[in-house]
Amino acid sequence: MKKSAIGISSFPEIIRGGYNYIDKTRYVYYITRRGGHFSLYRPDGFGKTLFCSTLAAAYRGERDFFKGLRLERTDYPFDKHAVFFLEFSKLRNPKSIEDFQEKLSSMIAEQAEEQGIEVEQCGSPGMMLYNIFYDADCAMGLKSGLIIDDYDAPIASLVAGDHELARKIERVLQHIGAIVKSSSDHLRFFLLAGTSKYACQSIFSGMNHLCDISDDEYFSRAMGYTDEDLEEYFGEEIDRSWEGKGFGSRAEFIDAIKSYYGGYRFSDRNNETICNPSSVNRFFDNGCEFRNYRELSPMDELAFRICREYMDGSLQKEPILLADTEILSFDISQLLDGKYIRNSMHALLFFTGFLTIAETMELCFEARIPNKEAREILERELVVSMERSQ
Numbered sequence: 001m002k003k004s005a006i007g008i009s010s011f012p013e014i015i016r017g018g019y020n021y022i023d024k025t026r027y028v029y030y031i032t033r034r035g036g037h038f039s040l041y042r043p044d045g046f047g048k049t050l051f052c053s054t055l056a057a058a059y060r061g062e063r064d065f066f067k068g069l070r071l072e073r074t075d076y077p078f079d080k081h082a083v084f085f086l087e088f089s090k091l092r093n094p095k096s097i098e099d100f101q102e103k104l105s106s107m108i109a110e111q112a113e114e115q116g117i118e119v120e121q122c123g124s125p126g127m128m129l130y131n132i133f134y135d136a137d138c139a140m141g142l143k144s145g146l147i148i149d150d151y152d153a154p155i156a157s158l159v160a161g162d163h164e165l166a167r168k169i170e171r172v173l174q175h176i177g178a179i180v181k182s183s184s185d186h187l188r189f190f191l192l193a194g195t196s197k198y199a200c201q202s203i204f205s206g207m208n209h210l211c212d213i214s215d216d217e218y219f220s221r222a223m224g225y226t227d228e229d230l231e232e233y234f235g236e237e238i239d240r241s242w243e244g245k246g247f248g249s250r251a252e253f254i255d256a257i258k259s260y261y262g263g264y265r266f267s268d269r270n271n272e273t274i275c276n277p278s279s280v281n282r283f284f285d286n287g288c289e290f291r292n293y294r295e296l297s298p299m300d301e302l303a304f305r306i307c308r309e310y311m312d313g314s315l316q317k318e319p320i321l322l323a324d325t326e327i328l329s330f331d332i333s334q335l336l337d338g339k340y341i342r343n344s345m346h347a348l349l350f351f352t353g354f355l356t357i358a359e360t361m362e363l364c365f366e367a368r369i370p371n372k373e374a375r376e377i378l379e380r381e382l383v384v385s386m387e388r389s390q
Contacts (some may be wrong), residue, residue: 001237004281009049011057015065022233022277024051025071027222028058031213032076037180037190041197041214042266043353044297045278046223048193049087052149055191056085059145060115081188082136082144084111084129089150092157092298097168100154101125104172108132116140126175133186143188146180152194156302195299196351220267224274230254234284241288257283260290263370264353268360276353279373292373303348304381319358319366322346354378 005019014021024047031038032055042048057065061080066072086107094100104125112119112132117140119132129146136142151173158166180190192210213219230238242253261283262275282293296304327347349355350367354377358368369375 001234001284004285006281006285009047009053011050011053012062012065014050020233020281021069022225022229023069024222025054025058025066025069026074027051027219028055029071029074029076030219030222031055031189031191032058035189037192037210039192039197039210039212039214041194041212041351042223043351044195044299045276045294046353047277048223049089049149051223052085052147052191052193056083056145056147059083059189080142082112082115082117082132082140082142083147084108084132084144085147085149086111087149089153091154094154094158094165094169097165097172100165100169101172124175125172126179129176130179130183133183137186144183144186145189145191146187147191147193148176149193150195151192152196153298156195156299159302160305195297196348215267215269217267217269220265220270221272221274223277224264224266225277225280226272226274227254227258230257230275230280234280237284237288245288256290258371260372261293263356263368265357265370268357268365273370276371276373292376294373294377296377297352299348300352300354303345303352303354306345306348307381319368320346320355321364322350322355322367323364325363327351 002018002020005014005017005021008014008017008019011021028051040048058071058076058078059081060083061078063072063078066078086104090107091100091103094103101124105121105128108125108128109119109121117132117136119128119135121128133144133146136144154169155166158169180187197212197214225233238250238253242250245253247253247256257280258273258275261279263273264276265271265273276294278295279293283289286293327350346355346367354369354374355367356370358366360366369378
């Protein structure tokens with residue numbers, strides 16, 4: 001088995017390095033052929049950034065990276081386009097609004113220069129993007145693509161601190177949202193990706209044309225490992241390991257993997273569950289040792305901070321009945337304003353992957369903890385919460 005790409009989220013780097021790449025390029029085809037403006041939300045560790053990087057490479061026409069992959073076997077033309085892949089995770093904990101805008105502008109300018117597009121680094125980041133989209137289309141005949149990954153990271157990093165600065169960043173993102181909407185003639189596609197959709201309501205309220213593919217029946221398999229993925233990319237390692245690990249059969253070993261790292265369901269129209277890819281990679285990289293491999297992200301820590309403050313014991317009573325509105329109406333402003341924080345607990349745990357869909361009903365669904373790994377972390381945090389409350 002090829003070595004796992006632990007901690008690497010750059011598609012070109014994974015291909016160049018000969019790492020084990022689980023081919024998800026069929027879903028790249030799904031987006032590129034449709035075109036339009038999309039939003040996508042997944043917990044950290046599910047390959048969201050890797051998917052965004054793969055999409056960027058395809059739209060830039062970098063065919064060589066896709067040799068032997070599913071996208072190459074389609075009719076995708078690999079035409080060259082200008083693509084801006086803005087990783088907002090690199091903009092966490094800004095010192096000031098000037099610091100945030102300067103770093104974002106530099107990110108945009110650097111990517112423009114790499115693609116041979118002249119850009120004058122002046123004005124707001126939004127106006128820079130507008131001018132780039134216009135010039136790339138009119139002067140070079142290139143329709144642009146824009147990917148904003150981890151768009152919620154800078155604001156989430158300030159929830160426990162400088163709320164005034166978070167509000168200023170909101171306004172910058174609102175301006176970018178308006179620019180995207182007004183640049184539709186020059187923009188082939190736009191993807192807004194993050195851990196949760198909560199900020200979308202306040203930041204991109206004017207972009208009611210975003211198509212949310214997060215719970216799309218087909219696209220729900222695009223991130224995370226399916227049963228098919230486990231067999232195709234880890235089957236040989238499973239064959240070598242199951243008996244030595246004390247399991248009675250190969251099927252029992254696979255069930256144990258899914259019980260520890262799987263159970264995630266992202267669409268109410270698809271009953272298939274998937275595994276946390278980051279944890280599965282580490283599992284096989286560590287000789288198939290069953291233990292907790294999940295690293296807590298800043299968004300996870302934010303969810304647990306709220307749990308510690310407003311824990312009500314509901315997590316100990318599964319399944320948890322959640323109204324659709326409890327998830328869909330969640331807004332970052334609630335946290336910045338200090339309002340409705342108690343009601344935010346379940347939504348944050350859902351978006352960060354500590355709760356998942358169990359059963360769906362009209363206007364609500366039952367949520368449960370997806371697997372042993374997530375349960376171990378939650379139980380640890382619950383103990384901390386109870387100790388602090390005593």
